[in-house]
Amino acid sequence: MTVQPLIHARGLVKRFGDFTAVAGIDLDVAPGEAFGFLGPNGAGKSSTMRMIGCVSTPTEGTLSILGMDPVRDGVKIRARLGVCPQLDNLDPDLTVAENLTTYARYFGLPRAEGRRRAAELLEFVQLSDRAESKVDPLSGGMKRRLTIARAMVNQPDLVLLDEPTTGLDPQARHLLWERLFRLKQQGVTLVLTTHYMDEAEQLCDRLVVMDAGRIVAEGSPRSLIETHSTREVVELRYGDTPLESLRGKLDGVGERIDVLPDRILLYADDGDAAVAEVHRRDLAPSSVLVRRSSLEDVFLNLTGRTLVD
Amino acid sequence: MATAMVATLERELVLYRRLWKASALSSFLLPLLFVLSIGVGVGRYVDANGGLGGVDYLSYIAPGVLVTTAFQIAVGESTYPVLGGFKWVRSYHAMRAAPVAPRDMVGGHLLFLAFRALLATIAFLIVVGFFGAIHSWLTVLTLPIAALLAVASAAPVTAFAATIENDNYFAILFRFGLIPATLFSGVFFDVNQLPLWIRPLAWVSPLWHAVVLSRSAMLGQAPHPGASAGWNAVFIAGHVAYLGVWAVVGVLLAVWRFTKRLQD
Ligand SMILES: Nc1ncnc2c1ncn2[C@@H]1O[C@H](COP(=O)(O)OP(=O)(O)OP(=O)(O)O)[C@@H](O)[C@H]1O
Ligand SMILES: [Mg+2]
Numbered sequence: 309m310t311v312q313p314l315i316h317a318r319g320l321v322k323r324f325g326d327f328t329a330v331a332g333i334d335l336d337v338a339p340g341e342a343f344g345f346l347g348p349n350g351a352g353k354s355s356t357m358r359m360i361g362c363v364s365t366p367t368e369g370t371l372s373i374l375g376m377d378p379v380r381d382g383v384k385i386r387a388r389l390g391v392c393p394q395l396d397n398l399d400p401d402l403t404v405a406e407n408l409t410t411y412a413r414y415f416g417l418p419r420a421e422g423r424r425r426a427a428e429l430l431e432f433v434q435l436s437d438r439a440e441s442k443v444d445p446l447s448g449g450m451k452r453r454l455t456i457a458r459a460m461v462n463q464p465d466l467v468l469l470d471e472p473t474t475g476l477d478p479q480a481r482h483l484l485w486e487r488l489f490r491l492k493q494q495g496v497t498l499v500l501t502t503h504y505m506d507e508a509e510q511l512c513d514r515l516v517v518m519d520a521g522r523i524v525a526e527g528s529p530r531s532l533i534e535t536h537s538t539r540e541v542v543e544l545r546y547g548d549t550p551l552e553s554l555r556g557k558l559d560g561v562g563e564r565i566d567v568l569p570d571r572i573l574l575y576a577d578d579g580d581a582a583v584a585e586v587h588r589r590d591l592a593p594s595s596v597l598v599r600r601s602s603l604e605d606v607f608l609n610l611t612g613r614t615l616v617d
Numbered sequence: 618m619a620t621a622m623v624a625t626l627e628r629e630l631v632l633y634r635r636l637w638k639a640s641a642l643s644s645f646l647l648p649l650l651f652v653l654s655i656g657v658g659v660g661r662y663v664d665a666n667g668g669l670g671g672v673d674y675l676s677y678i679a680p681g682v683l684v685t686t687a688f689q690i691a692v693g694e695s696t697y698p699v700l701g702g703f704k705w706v707r708s709y710h711a712m713r714a715a716p717v718a719p720r721d722m723v724g725g726h727l728l729f730l731a732f733r734a735l736l737a738t739i740a741f742l743i744v745v746g747f748f749g750a751i752h753s754w755l756t757v758l759t760l761p762i763a764a765l766l767a768v769a770s771a772a773p774v775t776a777f778a779a780t781i782e783n784d785n786y787f788a789i790l791f792r793f794g795l796i797p798a799t800l801f802s803g804v805f806f807d808v809n810q811l812p813l814w815i816r817p818l819a820w821v822s823p824l825w826h827a828v829v830l831s832r833s834a835m836l837g838q839a840p841h842p843g844a845s846a847g848w849n850a851v852f853i854a855g856h857v858a859y860l861g862v863w864a865v866v867g868v869l870l871a872v873w874r875f876t877k878r879l880q881d
Contacts, residue, residue: 324881363713364881387716397707401632410631413624414715462715 312375313338314466314497315360319369322355329355331521332369337499339465342492344508345501346603347518348613353501354394356518357470360499361391374465387415390459394470394501396451398443404454405430405439408461415462422461429457433487449480456487467491469500473507485510505603517607524610529603536609537601538563540579544572544586544593554591561585566608575605621717625725626732628708633729644686644740651682652748655805670807672752672836679750680759680831681804683741687734687763688824691771692795694730696787699778703878710879719875723868726775727768734767735760753837762834766827769860772867779874798822803829823863826856 315337322330330352337343345353358364360373362382371378373385398407405426412422430436433453443451452472459467472488473481488511492498502508508515509529517525517532525532542562546554551567558565562576572593576582579598586593608614633640656675663674670677702709709722738760742751777790801808801815802824808816819825830853833840839849840856 358881361714363710363879383716383718386714389714391714393710393714395707397711399628399632399708399711400706401635402628406631410624410628411711411715413627414621414712414717416620416624416716 314374315343315499316372317369320356320359320366320371321368322352322359322364323367328521330359333516333518333521333523335516335523337466337497339497340495342498342500342511342513344499344512344515345518346503346505346508346515346607347501348503348607350520351518352521353518354470357394357468357499357501361389361468362386387462388465390462390464390467392452392455392459392467392469392472394474396455398451398454398458400442400444403440403442404435404446407443407454408458411458412461417462425461425463429460432460432490433457434483447480449476449483452476452480452484453487456484460491464496466497466499469498471501471503473502473504481507505607508603517603517610519607519611525606532603532606533601537605538575539577539601540575540582541599541601541605542574542576542579542582542586543597543599544574545570545595546572547594557589557591558586561589564609566612568614573605573608575601575609619718619721619724621715621721622724622728625712625717625722626728627725629725629729630732633733641736641740644737645744647686648682648741648744652679652745652750656745656748656750670832670836675745675748676750676752676836677832678805679741679745680835681802681828683738683745683759683835684763684766684827684831685799685802685804685824686737686741687767688770688798688827689795690733690737691730691767692774692790694733695726695771695774696778696790697784699726699775700781700784700787703779704782709875713879719879720872723772723775723871723875727771727868727871730767730771731764734763738763751835753835755834755837758834759831762827762830765857765860765864766823769823769827769863769867772864772871774867776867776870776874779871779878798824801825823860826859830856 313336315335317333317335319332319334320330321328321332333356345356347353355364359366359371359378362373362378362385365379374388376385378385399410402410408426408429409419409422412425413419417425430439433456435450435453435457438446438450443454446454456469456472469488473484476484485507488498492511498511500511512529514528516523525536527535551572554572555565555567558572558574562574562582564575566573574582583596583598604614652675656678660674663669668674668677712722742756742759745751774790797818801811801818802822803819808819808825811819829840839846841849841852844852
């Protein structure tokens with residue numbers, strides 16, 4: 309049985325004037341999936357999310373959301389979406405609870421129902437004790453949690469999260485991940501963008517790597533790592549020694565070498581063996597780290613650039 | 618009426634609930650200061666010379682000050698709050714992500730301002746009523762007049778605020794729109810006392826039309842005493858229609874500008 313995808317796009321393009329932000333992408337997101345867009349600044353993640361959220365009109369290509377046409381049925385589709393935009397747009401002069409109850413009214417929910425859901429959602433994002441507080445004094449993480457709660461107020465079929473944890477400290481980020489993971493367990497379809505590898509690995513069943521408006525790779529975090537990187541990565545540091553001069557000498561150690569400004573990455577299925585080979589060639593580094601390969605390495609391999617600069 | 622429009626009106630009301638005490642106080646205080654300073658102070662000299670339009674000066678200016686108050690609330694609340702809804706608070710973007718259409722946003726905003734105009738009018742009437750400035754039961758008609766003026770003046774300003782990027786433009790609006798409109802709209806003197814070439818300034822201003830209607834209602838007099846009853850009926854219809862045109866064109870412009878600004 310094939311399920312109807314919630315998001316279906318073919319050759320999707322977004323241009324601003326003669327600048328192409330999204331350069332023809334294909335997507336299918338199935339119900340219940342947690343799907344991620346991973347990419348650096350300006351990759352076109354938000355532009356894509358805004359087209360999916362029916363607030364930006366595609367320049368070219370086909371797009372259908374929940375089986376409907378975003379241009380013709382924008383209002384109907386948005387009634388079933390939950391959106392957490394990249395920039396918070398909470399009402400600073402309303403209280404935390406009022407932010408939810410007024411938003412619930414936009415979806416035509418009765419007032420009592422809005423109050424009930426607001427209480428439930430504040431419980432869920434652990435903000436119940438701040439219900440009567442204004443929004444302004446909340447921390448960044450609390451605001452983000454409130455925005456996510458607001459996105460859930462209409463019990464959406466599809467939740468769009470544009471960089472849900474950017475700018476948060478690790479503790480706030482982990483709390484958010486945990487809440488999002490619960491949503492996923494409840495069967496909510498999540499689509500999120502992120503620059504963070506660990507976020508994509510934690511939350512996404514499947515993701516696409518975007519760069520300069522294009523999809524450069526697609527798959528589960530594991531399969532991307534298997535296809536586009538090795539099992540392990542060795543990070544070598546050499547203090548102040550110019551690293552480029554070492555490239556030739558390290559040739560043949562591992563499957564691939566990347567020379568970054570501050571370190572050299574060796575891709576190898578057996579990291580310890582690679583380190584032994586480095587020592588055998590008398591190239592002992594000032595520090596060495598053997599780690600499992602991550603999506604960061606996938607991105608570097610695909611584009612030759614690091615993701616977070 | 619669309620439920621989403623009611624929802625955006627409700628948001629404004631929830632926000633207003635926080636300010637209403639301060640706002641209600643000024644709604645009573647401002648007319649009181651007006652009555653005391655101009656109505657009673659200036660009025661003493663004017664009335665010593667036989668009043669204006671056959672009535673005491675306070676009774677003459679009260680209907681005009683009443684609609685000016687509605688006008689100022691409507692225009693003021695359509696400048697920074699609307700631009701801020703796009704630029705700073707981004708509340709319109711938040712609504713846009715929900716199933717709220719631009720016409721719902723514009724409609725909710727204008728309904729709210731009509732409501733504010735009604736509140737201010739009631740407060741004003743209570744104050745000037747104590748000072749004997751109400752001469753007719755027709756005074757109740759100042760309520761719909763103030764509400765209509767509020768929409769007629771707020772709608773185009775809302776369209777303007779939804780178009781500009783920079784709040785410096787508001788200074789131009791105040792200097793070349795709001796202030797001349799207030800001065801030349803027959804609030805403090807009959808525009809027929811102005812040189813003929815300035816009078817068109819009053820005629821184009823929606824405020825003047827509301828002043829004429831409001832004064833006619835509060836004094837229980839025909840708006841243009843020189844003309845016949847039949848012509849006065851035509852004039853009244855004309856004043857109302859003129860305000861209606863501003864309201865309708867303004868709403869169309871505002872919805873168009875909101876739609877433009879929220880789509881890319
Ligand atoms: N409204 C717009 N007008 C003109 N250019 C735009 C507009 N929105 C986005 N762009 C451009 O499109 C490109 C992609 O932007 P987008 O916001 O989609 O990137 P992103 O992947 O979300 O980046 P970030 O990680 O920084 O949020 C950028 O170069 C941006 O400057
Ligand atoms: Mg973005």
